[in-house]
Amino acid sequence: MNFYSENWFEATQKFVRNANGAGVLSFYKAPSMQYEVSCVMIGSGDDKIVINSGVHGIEGYFGSAAQNMFLSNMLPKISEKALDKFSIVLIHVINGWGMQNRTREVFDKKNGGLIDLNRNFGIDFSKPENLPGNPKYAIAHPVLLSKPDKIIKKEAIKNFRQKHLKDGVWAAISNGQYYEPYGLFYGGCETLPENKTTMRIYDDIMGNNAKSLISVGLHTGLGRFYRKRAEVTSTVLVSHPETHKNTLFFKNTLTPNVPIVPDNDAVNAPTLLGDLVDCLENRYKFKNIPIYTADFEVGTGEFPIMSPVYKRMDMGDARYDLLHYGEINHETWANLTESWYPSDKRWKDAALRHAEVLFNDIINYMNKASR
Ligand SMILES: [Zn+2]
Numbered sequence: 001m002n003f004y005s006e007n008w009f010e011a012t013q014k015f016v017r018n019a020n021g022a023g024v025l026s027f028y029k030a031p032s033m034q035y036e037v038s039c040v041m042i043g044s045g046d047d048k049i050v051i052n053s054g055v056h057g058i059e060g061y062f063g064s065a066a067q068n069m070f071l072s073n074m075l076p077k078i079s080e081k082a083l084d085k086f087s088i089v090l091i092h093v094i095n096g097w098g099m100q101n102r103t104r105e106v107f108d109k110k111n112g113g114l115i116d117l118n119r120n121f122g123i124d125f126s127k128p129e130n131l132p133g134n135p136k137y138a139i140a141h142p143v144l145l146s147k148p149d150k151i152i153k154k155e156a157i158k159n160f161r162q163k164h165l166k167d168g169v170w171a172a173i174s175n176g177q178y179y180e181p182y183g184l185f186y187g188g189c190e191t192l193p194e195n196k197t198t199m200r201i202y203d204d205i206m207g208n209n210a211k212s213l214i215s216v217g218l219h220t221g222l223g224r225f226y227r228k229r230a231e232v233t234s235t236v237l238v239s240h241p242e243t244h245k246n247t248l249f250f251k252n253t254l255t256p257n258v259p260i261v262p263d264n265d266a267v268n269a270p271t272l273l274g275d276l277v278d279c280l281e282n283r284y285k286f287k288n289i290p291i292y293t294a295d296f297e298v299g300t301g302e303f304p305i306m307s308p309v310y311k312r313m314d315m316g317d318a319r320y321d322l323l324h325y326g327e328i329n330h331e332t333w334a335n336l337t338e339s340w341y342p343s344d345k346r347w348k349d350a351a352l353r354h355a356e357v358l359f360n361d362i363i364n365y366m367n368k369a370s371r
Helices: 008-019 062-077 080-085 096-101 135-144 152-164 169-173 193-206 245-254 276-283 306-325 330-340 345-369
Strands: 024-028 037-043 047-053 086-092 212-220 234-237 291-298
Touching (some): 008 037, 008 062, 024 193, 037 080, 037 193, 047 062, 062 086, 062 212, 062 345, 080 086, 080 345, 086 345, 135 152, 135 169, 135 306, 152 169, 193 212, 193 276, 212 276, 212 345, 234 345, 245 291, 276 291, 291 345, 306 330
Parallel strands (some): 047 086, 047 212, 212 291
Antiparallel strands (some): 024 037, 234 291
16 A cells, blocks of 8 residues: 555545544644644553654655554554553644645745744744844855855855854754744744644643653654665654653663664753744643653755755745745755655655654554553
8 A cells, every 4th residue: 555645635535544443533723724634543541642744844745654554554563451551643744734835834824934833832922032042043044045056055055064063053054043934944923823733632632631641753854865775764853862861761662773863952951942842841741741752753865965955955945936936946846855755766665664663662662561
């Protein structure tokens, strides 16, 4: 069976068909949202495990495909006892608009700008002066948003990266910013309907009785794709340092067969602003229960040096096109897609093999913990 889809409608149809009978299906949609979020809860336990997909539209249908594979091939591996102890919930494609429009972000119809949902979670937008700052982003903005040009711009970004790799400016580009609506990794000026909807889903999952929460988001774009060998990397990205208990839980207990990438800079505060995993940890802190969150990343970059340059250039070019011509140039679009969701069928197969490793780890944990 082909788990991948070509568009949101096909993906949702596949998900609903696979989820039907497996558990309790629900659909969520704020009035202003064009695409609903489907959700299936399997099992009845108070220990919640959530796997979400599609926060970033440009990452295509990998997350959806992985969830479909889980539903059709892997469910029988979960023991009955495990389904008494745990509820496993799949949230399907949070950013349907981005999926259909092949952008990472959601277009904010009300305020303008392209908003990265994963920089918009849990931010206090009530007072503009309280918004997190990211002055280093401003240094990179002009070169990223400069006129698309395959040779000159690429060289300029490459040089910029070399110059600013050690002073934190390059890294700051992706951390999130709240003042350039068409800049990269913009977090918006209010909580978007997609994110309110996501919070409502999580609140419903947690209810009053949740004893623990494990949440994993499915993503692509970080890591490598070795085209010749048709192999990809996969990692579990935790937003905590190496020795933090959450990092150790993923490393030793939940996903021992997936390499863990800790964030050693996140000692006192998270590095990424407004991302879902930190938002969840804060939101349910008052419950005083174990909460473990992370993102699963499948690699797409072919060249370890140039891939970050191309990715940032493609993102900047797409914005330049939008601002100046009202639409994204076809070539820019194709490059952007290829950077985050390779068309190569062998990439797609390899990505699912890695998702299978992740899911097998999670299922083993469930079965062991409920024996
Ligand atoms: Zn992503």
